[in-house]
Amino acid sequence: MPGTGTFRIGQIPLGTAVEDYSGNDIKPVGVVWARAAKIRFGDSTNINQSSYCSSFNLQFDPTGLITNVASSSFTVGAEGTYQLSFHCRTTGGVRTNAGFRFELNGNVQPERFLSNYSRGGGAQQGGTHNFGGDGGTLLYEFGSSSTIVRILGSQQGNSGTVTALDGAITIIKIR
Amino acid sequence: MASNLTVGTIKATTIQQSSGQQGGGGSSSAGGYFLSTHMYKTALTANSNPNDTSGFTLRTVFNTSPQLNVADSGSWSNDGTYITIPSSGLYIVTTSIAYNNAAARDSPRHRYRINTTGQFEESRSAYIRVGSSHNQASTELVSAYQLTQGNTLALEFGRAGNSGTNTTIIASYSYISIWKLQD
Numbered sequence: 287m288p289g290t291g292t293f294r295i296g297q298i299p300l301g302t303a304v305e306d307y308s309g310n311d312i313k314p315v316g317v318v319w320a321r322a323a324k325i326r327f328g329d330s331t332n333i334n335q336s337s338y339c340s341s342f343n344l345q346f347d348p349t350g351l352i353t354n355v356a357s358s359s360f361t362v363g364a365e366g367t368y369q370l371s372f373h374c375r376t377t378g379g380v381r382t383n384a385g386f387r388f389e390l391n392g393n394v395q396p397e398r399f400l401s402n403y404s405r406g407g408g409a410q411q412g413g414t415h416n417f418g419g420d421g422g423t424l425l426y427e428f429g430s431s432s433t434i435v436r437i438l439g440s441q442q443g444n445s446g447t448v449t450a451l452d453g454a455i456t457i458i459k460i461r
Numbered sequence: 462m463a464s465n466l467t468v469g470t471i472k473a474t475t476i477q478q479s480s481g482q483q484g485g486g487g488s489s490s491a492g493g494y495f496l497s498t499h500m501y502k503t504a505l506t507a508n509s510n511p512n513d514t515s516g517f518t519l520r521t522v523f524n525t526s527p528q529l530n531v532a533d534s535g536s537w538s539n540d541g542t543y544i545t546i547p548s549s550g551l552y553i554v555t556t557s558i559a560y561n562n563a564a565a566r567d568s569p570r571h572r573y574r575i576n577t578t579g580q581f582e583e584s585r586s587a588y589i590r591v592g593s594s595h596n597q598a599s600t601e602l603v604s605a606y607q608l609t610q611g612n613t614l615a616l617e618f619g620r621a622g623n624s625g626t627n628t629t630i631i632a633s634y635s636y637i638s639i640w641k642l643q644d
Contacts, residue, residue, distance in 0.1 A: 288474055295466045303470040315477050320495040349494070367500060367529065369553070369640070371603075381593035396504070398634035400559050400599035401586040422601045423555040425502045425529060425638040443595035460497040460640055461531065 321459040323347035325360050327450070328374060333439025334384040334448035339374065351459060359436045360455075365428050367461040372437060373421030374453030378404025379446025386420050389436040390428065397424055400442050418448075425460070499548055499641035501537045502529035505558060505630050511618030512560075512569040512628035517579050520618050522630060523637070535610060543613035544639065551643040552608050556584075556616070559599040559634035563589040564625020571600050574615040575608065585621045589628070597631065605642065614639065 288307050298304065306312050329341030340358035353363035362368070370388055378384070386399040402418035409415065435457075439450070504524040511520060521542040530537055535547030546552070560569050572583035584600035608614070616637070 297466075298471065298476075299467055302466070302468060304476050305470055305472055306474065307472055312473065312476055315475060318494065367497070367531070367640075369555075369638070381590055381595040383595055383598060385597075396633055397557050397636050398559055398599070398631075399557055399601065400597050400634070401601060403588055403590070403595060403598060405590075422557040422599075423603045423638075424557055424636055425500060425555075425640060427529060442597045444593040459494070461500065 318349055321349040321351045321364075323351045323457050325352070325355065325455045325457075326453070327437070327455065328453040331439070331450050332447045333386070333450045334378070334382055334441045334446060335439060337439050339437040339439070339450050339453060345454070351457070353432065359434050362428060362433045362435060362457065363431065364459065365431050365433070366459050367425060367427050369423060369458045369460055370426050370435070371421070371423040371456045372453060373419065375417070375419045375451050376402045376404070376448050377416055377451065378402065378406060378418055378448045379444065380406030380408060381444040382406065382446045382448045383443030384420075384448035385440035385442040386422070387438045387440065388426065389438045390426060391430060391433050394438055395426065397422065398440070398442070402448065403443065404448070406446070497640045497642070498533040499537075499550070500529055500531045500639065501527055501544065502636060502638045503527040503539065505632055505635035505637065506541070507630050507632040509618065509630060510626055510628065511571065511630060512563065512567050512620040512624075513626045514619050515624075517572060517617035517619040519574060519615055522616055524632070529638075543615050546608045546610060546612045546614065548641065549608065549610045549644070550641045551605060552639055552641050553603070553605050554614065555603045555638045557599060557601045557636055559597060559631040560587050560589065560628050561597045561631050563591055563596065563628040564623060565591040566623040567591070567625045567628050568620065568622025569600065569618060569628050570621040571602065571616055571618050573602070573604065573606070574617045575606060576613055579617050580604070580606075588622060599634070
């Protein structure tokens with residue numbers, strides 16, 4: 287028979303089952319599973335050169351993982367291992383393909399994301415292919431209790447402009 | 462509240478995290494947050510020709526000196542072709558693979574292989590025109606798999622565009638990450 291009131295304890299050991307009165311397994315509500323945050327960026331920066339994506343704007347950070355958000359960076363306030371994901375839509379010139387790289391405390395990371403090819407004008411058979419997008423997800427170790435994260439551009443195809451628009455970075459602390 | 466309650470079964474209407482505290486989850490926790498127990502990251506190598514078949518072909522592409530190697534139980538192994546899973550559970554697998562030196566209009570693709578089976582997801586975003594300095598591109602892929610200890614994870618490559626055979630993986634730009642989400 288169901289009781290009433292609230293019973294508070296510190297922890298429930300792993301081996302303890304928690305069931306409702308019909309014997310169904312029930313899970314906690316209101317639990318924070320992992321520390322995660324999302325940062326929006328993209329303000330028409332030309333990233334087909336060594337420049338930073340900018341106009342960073344915090345979307346959510348329920349556990350206070352991010353300690354500062356600046357125009358072209360955000361700061362993570364805990365060392366550990368993180369999954370960093372980003373996606374960004376682009377507009378590009380003729381046969382442009384910018385490189386996207388993460389930079390952690392000034393150290394440019396080796397992975398280079400190169401999927402934003404735009405044909406631009408002048409296609410032999412016409413048509414319009416001036417748009418692209420790029421993104422990627424990998425693990426990174428943050429060795430400092432204060433790590434500044436940026437996204438750095440580079441020219442990997444033709445010269446010209448690749449405009450970074452409406453991007454987002456999602457970060458999850460996994461260890 | 463620091464007390465523990467040790468019983469076999471708790472009967473309740475709901476169970477709820479107290480205000481101001483953090484609940485645990487996943488495989489283990491510290492400070493109340495999820496911690497992954499297994500994670501691995503390594504670069505790829507350039508010694509393959511990923512665009513040479515219309516189907517998918519298994520390639521030996523893993524650098525055997527990982528950047529990240531954590532296993533709270535069991536151990537990761539990597540012989541260059543296969544990464545062996547150290548512990549059963551649900552894993553997130555991510556790759557970013559860059560290519561260059563292509564023939565015109567190559568478009569290499571890649572997918573994951575678990576044991577002997579190529580998986581249905583594939584990445585095809587690496588069109589390379591080879592003109593006006595457009596000689597590089599990349600494929601990215603993220604997926605989740607329920608894996609068993611001893612399963613092997615590998616990469617298969619093929620072509621989605623033209624049939625040039627000069628495409629090379631840019632080892633210094635290309636990585637695979639694997640981490641355990643849940644037991």
